[in-house]
Amino acid sequence: MAAGVLAAGMGTGAGAWAQQPAEAAWPGKPVRVIVPFPSSGATDLISRVIAQRVSQDLGQQFVIDNKPGAGGTIGAAEAAKAAADGYTLLFTTSSTHAISPHLMPRLAYKVEQDFTPIAHVADAASVLLVTPSLPVKNVQELIAYAKANPGKLNYATSGNGTIVHLNALEFSARAGVKLTHVPYKGTAQSITDLVAGQVHVLFDSIPTGMPHVTSGRLRALAVTSEHRSTLAPELPTIAETLPGYSSVTWFGVYGPAGMKPELVQRVNAAFNKAIQSPDVAAALAKLGAEPARPETPAQFHSMVKADSARWAKVIKDNNITLD
Structure with missing residues (x-):
């Protein structure tokens, strides 16, 4: 058996012999x-x-x-x-x-x-959520409201430099609006405060945020992905209002x-x-x-x-x- 293997290795070159354990045999353990x-x-x-x-x-x-x-x-x-x-x-x-x-x-x-x-x-993807007391039903209305009420709106995040934070900054920049950052340690308290109207906007994960939307405690405006999400197909993308936005x-x-x-x-x-x-x-x-x-x-x-x-x-x- 050993001689046969050796002969095969010699016949096909040392390179093929060296490849056998690493590439062709993966995963061998x-x-x-x-x-x-x-x-x-x-x-x-x-x-x-x-x-x-x-x-x-x-x-x-x-x-x-x-x-x-x-x-x-x-x-x-x-x-x-x-x-x-x-x-x-x-x-x-x-x-x-x-x-x-x-x-x-x-x-x-x-x-x-x-x-x-x-x-x-x-x-x-993330979902753009707002407190129900905010008089907006879609992304276009949110942008218009923010522009008509400069400095009034804030957004919650799960911390400085998180994807939640960056999503909101990218949104603000593309929309041309100024929103005040309210950082939290995690999302649990931010959801509670969003429901209560203490904060106005939050970018959250779909499985965390959408149950609150279904129950009527929060309002979902859009998803952050380039294309509509199969997980929330009823929601438009932010890019449908702000072309080029994708996260x-x-x-x-x-x-x-x-x-x-x-x-x-x-x-x-x-x-x-x-x-x-x-x-x-x-x-x-x-x-x-x-x-x-x-x-x-x-x-x-x-x-x-x-x-x-x-x-x-x-x-x-x-x-x-x-x-």
Whole structure:
């Protein structure tokens, strides 16, 4: 047997011999998937849905390893230092790769240098909510009201530099209105105050916000995604009033820098197959996310670069820093 394998290796060249364990045989053992956010959070739950499907398809374990801290940057930095053999992957969001690099210049990693982009797997739009006492029924009326009442309206966020904060800043800039920032520690209290009319506007996740809309406690005006969301198809997009406005939290898979192209393609194909499963789509919908359209690693990379550039401008224009 050994002689036969050796002969095959000699006949096809040393390069093919070297590729066998890394590319063609992947995954030959359990794969560690670092999630740089806490267990039971949205990213963790979404990662488990998709990883479970990949595991079923490939017949190999994909083990979620939560490494939270510093807005996801601790786990991302750990993943960047792993071996580029496909057995340590990073399941992350726009937070670590499109936003934090502009808020925290002293990060322990460089997105362009330290990672291999692999797959874009899901997106989560936000919903624009207003307190019911506000006399507006759509985005156009909200903008008109804000312009007619300068300095009167405020917006709640889950903290400085969060996607909730950046969504509101981008909206204000495109609409040409001035809204006052009211930061909270998380969204629970902000929802309570929005219902009570203490704050006027909030960009929230669809699964968190829409139950309050259904009950009549809040009013939803639009979603932030480029296209209407299947999770709230009755709502228009903000872009229908403000062309060019688009914001989602994307979820994606990275490896350390230096992964071989053949291996990257194999991992990409595995995740692209998983997100086309109807069962995965149904499970993601319960978490407020939608499967991404299957992309090549290059397409994923281009999307992230564009997203990063957009948030870099918003952060710079508003002088936001966390360091």
